[in-house]
Amino acid sequence: QAPQQYWQLSVQRTSLILLVLQNSALVMHHSRNSPTNHQPRYLASTAVLLVEIIKLASIFAPDCWKLVVPAALYTLQNSLVYVAISNLDAVTFQVTYQLKILTTVLFSILLLGRSISLRQWLALVLLTLGVALVQISGQISSEDWRERLSSLIRGGATLNAPTSSAFRGFTAVVAASVTSGLTCVYFEKLVKDSLASVSLWTRNVQLSFFSLFPALFIGVLWQDGAAIARDGFFAGYGPIVWVTIALQAFGGLVVAVCIAYADNVAKNFAASLSIVVSYVATALLFRTPMTGPSTGGAAIVLAAMYLYNSRLPPRMVLLPTTKER
Numbered sequence: 216q217a218p219q220q221y222w223q224l225s226v227q228r229t230s231l232i233l234l235v236l237q238n239s240a241l242v243m244h245h246s247r248n249s250p251t252n253h254q255p256r257y258l259a260s261t262a263v264l265l266v267e268i269i270k271l272a273s274i275f276a277p278d279c280w281k282l283v284v285p286a287a288l289y290t291l292q293n294s295l296v297y298v299a300i301s302n303l304d305a306v307t308f309q310v311t312y313q314l315k316i317l318t319t320v321l322f323s324i325l326l327l328g329r330s331i332s333l334r335q336w337l338a339l340v341l342l343t344l345g346v347a348l349v350q351i352s353g354q355i356s357s358e359d360w361r362e363r364l365s366s367l368i369r370g371g372a373t374l375n376a377p378t379s380s381a382f383r384g385f386t387a388v389v390a391a392s393v394t395s396g397l398t399c400v401y402f403e404k405l406v407k408d409s410l411a412s413v414s415l416w417t418r419n420v421q422l423s424f425f426s427l428f429p430a431l432f433i434g435v436l437w438q439d440g441a442a443i444a445r446d447g448f449f450a451g452y453g454p455i456v457w458v459t460i461a462l463q464a465f466g467g468l469v470v471a472v473c474i475a476y477a478d479n480v481a482k483n484f485a486a487s488l489s490i491v492v493s494y495v496a497t498a499l500l501f502r503t504p505m506t507g508p509s510t511g512g513a514a515i516v517l518a519a520m521y522l523y524n525s526r527l528p529p530r531m532v533l534l535p536t537t538k539e540r
């Protein structure tokens with residue numbers, strides 16, 4: 216409490232002294248009214264604009280370079296997801312991508328020193344399986360289910376042999392899961408370590424700023440430069456594309472708030488719950504049949520949430536808590 220009060224008092228006095236010095240400098244008056252070697256007088260509007268640009272740049276003054284790491288990693292993650300989606304079927308991608316639930320916990324333990332009890336580990340594994348089950352069932356008809364199950368029981372005779380493109384896609388989705396866990400936990404540590412002095416919104420602007428470079432140079436210019444030059448930047452855009460973009464941007468901001476004010480594990484639970492909610496909503500709104508495996512998966516997700524948050528025995532702690540260490 217005392218050092219904080221001392222800090223506040225110092226900032227208060229220093230800022231007032233600096234303001235007196237800045238206002239008494241009279242440079243502005245001199246710059247407007249003293250003629251300079253036959254040059255035309257500068258335009259006040261350009262000076263006003265430059266002042267605002269310099270003030271905007273000041274949000275990059277503190278330890279903003281730390282955001283280069285998550286910006287690069289999020290860009291890598293998005294590219295890996297793109298490679299994975301292009302080389303895998305939707306079910307395999309979505310199911311394997313649930314690995315990020317577990318990688319997030321691993322990085323929370325390693326980077327944040329968080330402790331996870333055996334019961335919570337069990338809940339997380341159940342959550343991963345439950346989400347995977349809802350995802351699989353949502354895309355495979357019940358006929359397919361029976362066929363796939365019986366083929367598995369018969370020894371997987373009809374399962375396709377993995378192709379090199381499937382291997383590429385699988386490697387990409389596993390790498391994306393690891394990157395997701397690492398990046399989100401790194402961002403959480405960065406934001407929480409400095410939340411008192413640097414606001415979440417400043418961190419978001421810094422992250423966006425550093426993400427702009429790879430998005431512009433690697434994505435837009437290098438990857439799609441030729442197509443954009445040929446068809447234009449907004450080729451194929453329509454209302455649904457704008458809604459998607461707005462939702463993605465809103466989602467990114469909500470993710471940031473969840474990470475800063477709750478944590479990444481809670482964020483992943485919320486994302487898993489959204490899969491269950493959209494499954495039930497689709498069934499109610501569009502009267503799609505609720506299959507056994509999907510409903511089972513949804514129930515497992517809910518049970519996992521209860522198990523993770525409950526204070527039920529056994530209190531078997533796998534890793535020591537921060538206090539015990």
Ligand code: C5P
Pocket residue numbers: 289315395396399402419422466467468470471
């Ligand atoms: O799947 P996962 O939870 O790892 O994805 C997190 C998403 O949130 C990424 O697409 C990332 O770009 C976005 N994000 C954001 N702003 C933040 C943190 C994350 O847009 N401050």
